[in-house]
Amino acid sequence: MMSLTKNVRTSLAVGTTAVMAMALASCGGGGGSASGDCEPATKVAIAYQPGLGYASLLIAKQEKTVEKALPDVDVTWQEMNSGSAIRDGIVGGNLQVGAGGIGPFLVGLDAGVDWKVLSGLNNMSLYLNTMDSSITNLEDLEGAGSIAMPAPDSIQAVVLRKGAEEELGDAKALDSQIVSMGHPDGVQALIGGQIAAHLTSPPFQAQEIDEGATKLLDSYQLFDEHTFNSIFTKTDFAECNPKVVEELVTVVADANAMLTDEPAQAAKVLSEEMGIPAAEVEEQVTSEDVAFVNTPTGFATFAEFMESIGMIQEVPETGDMFFDTEATADAS
CATH class of the missing domain: 3.40.190.10 (Periplasmic binding protein-like II)
Structure with a gap:
């Protein structure tokens, strides 16, 4: 780690x-x-x-x-x-x-x-989604596997760090799990069980929800609209x-x-x-x-x-x- x-x-x-x-x-x-x-x-x-x-x-x-x-x-x-x-x-x-x-x-x-x-x-709004039913919050996500997003300085990365600060008390608590991945590849990796979570955007987040994913974060709840x-x-x-x-x-x-x-x-x-x-x-x-x-x-x-x-x-x-x-x- x-x-x-x-x-x-x-x-x-x-x-x-x-x-x-x-x-x-x-x-x-x-x-x-x-x-x-x-x-x-x-x-x-x-x-x-x-x-x-x-x-x-x-x-x-x-x-x-x-x-x-x-x-x-x-x-x-x-x-x-x-x-x-x-x-x-x-x-x-x-x-x-x-x-x-x-x-x-x-x-x-x-x-x-x-x-x-x-x-x-x-x-x-941007969602952090997971397909793993055992992960219900960021505490469960910590150490559970990779979190895909476009880049470590993407808006998605900022959203993840804001969520980590609020839920875990450390904005960088999940940094070790970040992997850079384009949105379409991230969808396939999440559905295929290759990553623990994916912080993405429309229409990809809805596609994941349709496949059974659960939303862990919503950027509007962290930063307002x-x-x-x-x-x-x-x-x-x-x-x-x-x-x-x-x-x-x-x-x-x-x-x-x-x-x-x-x-x-x-x-x-x-x-x-x-x-x-x-x-x-x-x-x-x-x-x-x-x-x-x-x-x-x-x-x-x-x-x-x-x-x-x-x-x-x-x-x-x-x-x-x-x-x-x-x-x-x-x-x-």
């Missing part, structure tokens, strides 16, 4: 150090916008992850609304397994726009990545590409309006993209703990907890987290 704990802590430390090094290396070599000599991008790579938490972007991808709004820009879409991988891609210059959870975004910001949130994508995913980019890119930023915010707002006002139509589009029956998708997008809203919320609450357990060094100011867009006027 001790070696595993050391590995998790080391991976966090090494990851943060790598982000800091990449962020420093990218400074001064980016857009050159401060001197007014930048040129608008002709290619934009947008990264997202599997799951319903990216429904707004999946609709945009399926219907090519970004491409239609930006006909002179070569838009590409990349699916990745974790927010930390997306963060590294943006810092390294391989991606221009990313979508992900609060955890990797705040870790990057704290490490010196000059980026901000353009818009929220949704609010969703909060943003699950948002879209973000670096400051120099945003300053040099205001049209891209404006259209992205609009595209997300339009997709969220479809998801909220026309869930059946949205489910049909998502079914084609995700390979899930439309009826199942519609049930998911209309769940009571799912809301497709543009305003980011809960960032400060997560940041305060992350600072308290050493995941970040300080809580950022609101203006340092969000661009001034139509979506972020009431961001928190």
